[in-house]
Amino acid sequence: MARNNQRGGSARRAPKDLGRRVKKKPCALCRDQVSWVDYKDVPMLRKYMSDRGKIRSRRVTGNCAQHQRALAQAIKTARELVLLPYTQRTVTERPGGRRGDRERPLSDTPPPTPRSVSVEVTDETDNLGDPETELAERAEVEELVEELAEDAAADAARATTAAAAQAPAGSGGGDDA
Numbered sequence: 001m002a003r004n005n006q007r008g009g010s011a012r013r014a015p016k017d018l019g020r021r022v023k024k025k026p027c028a029l030c031r032d033q034v035s036w037v038d039y040k041d042v043p044m045l046r047k048y049m050s051d052r053g054k055i056r057s058r059r060v061t062g063n064c065a066q067h068q069r070a071l072a073q074a075i076k077t078a079r080e081l082v083l084l085p086y087t088q089r090t091v092t093e094r095p096g097g098r099r100g101d102r103e104r105p106l107s108d109t110p111p112p113t114p115r116s117v118s119v120e121v122t123d124e125t126d127n128l129g130d131p132e133t134e135l136a137e138r139a140e141v142e143e144l145v146e147e148l149a150e151d152a153a154a155d156a157a158r159a160t161t162a163a164a165a166q167a168p169a170g171s172g173g174g175d176d177a
Helices: 042-045 063-080 131-166
Strands: none
Touching: 042 063
């Protein structure tokens, strides 16, 4: 039974506050006698937004209902006019997102580390500025880059075939009782 809805039941709890009264914050806009909230006053509007771009509640800011409605409308207008962002980008420090078990490797072997290759062309000829020598050097560099691209593609193909060979074969519709 989730609740005891009987009026005379003995399962009643004492109120949470137990006589503690929290003093309500005064409305800062009423205190400053602001009659109209300007949507172009971006620094003032940012004070009433969280670090993620959400509008802070009345309970947090202490605004009166009229000024809270005016603030919300001004923030929404400023967002439409691209004066304020709808959201802020957040960077998480946790690897793998919310659930780390989603991104498991298919095999127990770690993925191959990418190779970084640098190509340096040295000119050993005395013919600086010779168009034929520069064309020959450019062709040689292009051949080296093509060979490196072919090697990388072959490595990637080998890695995918090895991962496919190690994947469990019985993942289809077997007898699950």
